[in-house]
Amino acid sequence: MDFSLVQRVFPFFVEAAWITIEISALSLALGLMVAFLVAAAKMSRSLPLRMFGSAYVSLFRGTPCLIQLFVLYFGGPQIGINLEPFAAGVIGLGLNIGAYMAEAIRGAIMSVDRGQTEAARSIGFSRSQTMRKVVLPQAARLMIRPLGVNAVALVKGSALVSTISVVELTYTAQRYIGSTYKPFEIFGVAAVLYMLIVYVVARIVDLIDRRYAIV
């Protein structure tokens, strides 16, 4: 173990960790928006919308995230989409995690007892009122955990954007492994930072979960 190397490269890794945090946070925000729209589409009364929702989830979950990033970043210019690596990373990761989160949201909504909907409808609530005032508030609590699991997966998945040359943690690690030939030390530094981020995300999810827990 070469600790002077660790000391020397650490500042660069901290900087890179911020990029990982930024990209995760932005794609999480985008992913949540996409997820709610896709979940709504999948549960709507209109057949074309339902088909769109199902196709979206199936396609984005049925193919590797890496390929989705490559289509967007390398293939995009061919269809007139020119994106910086960072933007392509955020959009690619966001669209991908959105498909997974849509299923988490849908699962939570479906697990609210049907009796709640029937009762609300029978006392004169409209479909949208029932959803907004009865079902969603109960489902919101149920989706915190599964969405949290997705958020943690997203932090680790953000390593993929290193392949489209976003200078985040994994990219930095790869570069230093290549230039120093000290894979264990470099991995150690990057691993500590990843696990710190993952730990903080998990703690935040815990806090939110406890804040909205019944009892």
Added chain:
Amino acid sequence: MQGLDFSVVPPYADILWMGVWWTVVLTVSAAAISFVFGVVFALVVLYAPKTVALPVRAFMWLFMGTPLLLQLFLIYYGLGQLGFKIPALVAGIIGLGLHFAVYNADILRAGIVAVDVGQMEGARSLGFGRFQTLRYFIVPQAVRNTIPAMGNNLIVLLKESSLVSIIGIAELVHAAQLAISETFRPFEFYITVAALYYILNLVLEAGLRRVEQNVEVSR
């Protein structure tokens, strides 16, 4: 902006098929490792003495908290530094295998704990040793109960196998990159690759569903 032209793809069909083949080989080999080591890790964490269990626990914790891509770099360059000259393909299989072994172990551990204690007591009282009881009674039941969850890991494994292209293994993504370097048509080839993964995924899901049904029937 150039128009899209998928007619550039068919001339590279042979290379892409080789890519599909290697992706399947990678996935199957890594899946075998991930299952065997998943069982081993789960048993070690549950039953081995602390001196063995703790390092394995630490390893699992480390591999669950960091990205697969980073682990692949560690294994590829790390084993080289330790003096093991292994080809990228082997490093990729070991990396994928160990990564998913950790996730399988986590599932199996819960599955083993969930097997009724009566099974252990019954087998032990019939005279089976501790190891025999695990081998013939506990682990088979735990494996059967966790097949759906481990099947999900396998589905993820198939997709994540695309990452090993980064350390230069000639699987499906790498095949596409080769074709792109000659044609400069990333969109057409990556969409084709996405479609191929999608089909592989459908086949795998159908296969897993059949396995699960057979397991249900045999109960």
